[in-house]
Amino acid sequence: MCRSSALILALLQGQAFAHTFIWGVFVNGVDQGSFKGIRIPAYNGAPGQGGYNNSPVKNLTSIDLRCNVMGDVQAADTIKVAPGDNLTFDWHHDKRSTTDDVIADSHHGPSLVYISPDPPTENSFVKLWHSGLYEESTFPNPGKWSTTSDIAKNQGSMNVRIPKGLKAGHYIIRAEMIGLHEGEVSFEVNPIRGAQFYPNCVQIEVTGDGDVELPEGVSFPGAYSYEDPGVVYDVYCSTNTKTTKSTSCITTYPIPGPTVWSGAYAETTQVPLAQVTGVTTHPDWSTWIKKSAVTSATYTNKKSLTIVGSQAYTASWSTTYQTPAPNTKVGHW
Template sequence: MHTRNLVVLLPFLSSHVSAHTFIWGVFVNGVDQGSFKGIRTPPYNGPPGGGGYNNSPVKNLTSIDIRCNVMGDIQAPDTIVVRPGDNFTFDWHHDKRSTNDDVIASSHHGPSLVYISPDPPTENSFVKIWHEGLYEESVFPNPGKWSTTQNIAANGGSMNVRIPPGLKSGHYLIRAEMIALHEGEVSYLNVPARGAQFYPNCVQIEVVDGGDVELPQGVSFPGAYDYDTPGIVYDVYCSTETPKTPRATPCTTRYPIPGPTVWTGAWADTTSVPRGPIEGPTTHTSWSTWIRTSTVTSASYTDKKSISVVGTSVYTPSWSTTYQTPVAATGRW
């Protein structure tokens, strides 16, 4: 059975489901474009009722999943239209698209980063246009301030960036990510049970009324980060009020943000704009298809306690080398 034939969409329900953080929507100049619109939302990683959720953290830096998350090669059925200079706000959430959602676990301190690439990506096509890490250093016992927790989560899940000035019209992917360092004091390569947790998401955009500015050479995903890249292995508890002891290496409160420097053609100002009302669902879908360790499972069930597996197949990512117009649909999962 072909993997894509297993992917189905079921109605949105109001039930609470466990999840890690991912992008639920985007605002353009403060106007919501609709829940899940243009977003390559990660699929569920387990059966309903069994602890499945969207967006397991990616920890293997050599995996293609580090590019746009699991099944990130599958297009969303729609694209967000923007213009150079537009304010673009990612709306990150954990359990539901609500102001009282925690966005990301309070222990998941780390940096936030945004890249842009032509769609589809090519070798060295991801250009960094914004990042933020430890933006206020700690003086023990007071914690420092980290982008993921003290900025993004503290501001309702908003991550703000602007479409580069004069950017040439065309189709692009914006890759936004948060990196959680609560287990990052050791390398995943050495201790697979721990290591930094990466939460990448990609959004499809079309730039219209653009100028003549083309993106410079960037970096590749995978390839941009390695396990010896500064900022990938880091003891985040050096900057909080609860440092762990003993430590294998001396403690430092300075943090080098991974990846390249921000492109000089990006906006220096990423000031947020007021957000309008949310358009669309604010809770998870119910699901009957999920993926775990590259195996896609399709099931049927009458309730979450009675699940019958219909079929399985192995999923192999397949990134197109030419732009493919998204196929209109009612959803992806």
């Protein structure tokens, strides 16, 4: 890891929470520890001024669409898995608890999971799973969406299995939820609105003697377009909030991106989850990124904020695998 990346990682340690992202990963039902292996999105503003993780991403041409804001900064550890293992991503909003709302109840939309070798290359992301509008509306009853009726109703659990026979090596899992509550127009046409993308990446190492290699996939950015009917979509056609429907109102939903890889498991079921290990709430933060500048400050007693320094930031993805720096802090704090 280069010196600047190490500095930014040090600045980010201690960050967590706000818009939905992954707080933990269960492997076959066993929690690997809060924030282990997860590239946590950076805060977008100072404490006490409305800052939060996961902005979300709306610009489909931004590198942030790959693994969220500052997604090129590695987590300090990697989760070891084997082909066939069941991974449960534990998404949360405010705290790692079964009482957390996971994602706002207005943020209807699809959920998707991709896998790529680490580091990603051109067309390296392969889709393992997706779910969208899985029960159509019968007005006045709303349809059921993956984000709000499945993931949120199951305490934030999103499940996927490591493909059978997958070749050993280092990979990135790109899990994502998309909020369509402002998606009736594209961000390109109206930057105040547009679909909201919540991508989050997890570092894994696949073990074993498998020989299955991933096929050609898609790139991020590049996989989604403002012309995609699953990106610009009036989600209220499928809910009971729209009392009249125009002739252009579509109640079916085409999930964006490629089809699911034929080598992925056809079904992934929820497995019983053991107790959460690690922190379940977040500490105060003192580092954030805004307009491509990372700012650090001291922040005490939720009152005193003193700027320490700031440095320019540009995402810089390595083209070769970089071993994560040792982590000496439990849960990345």
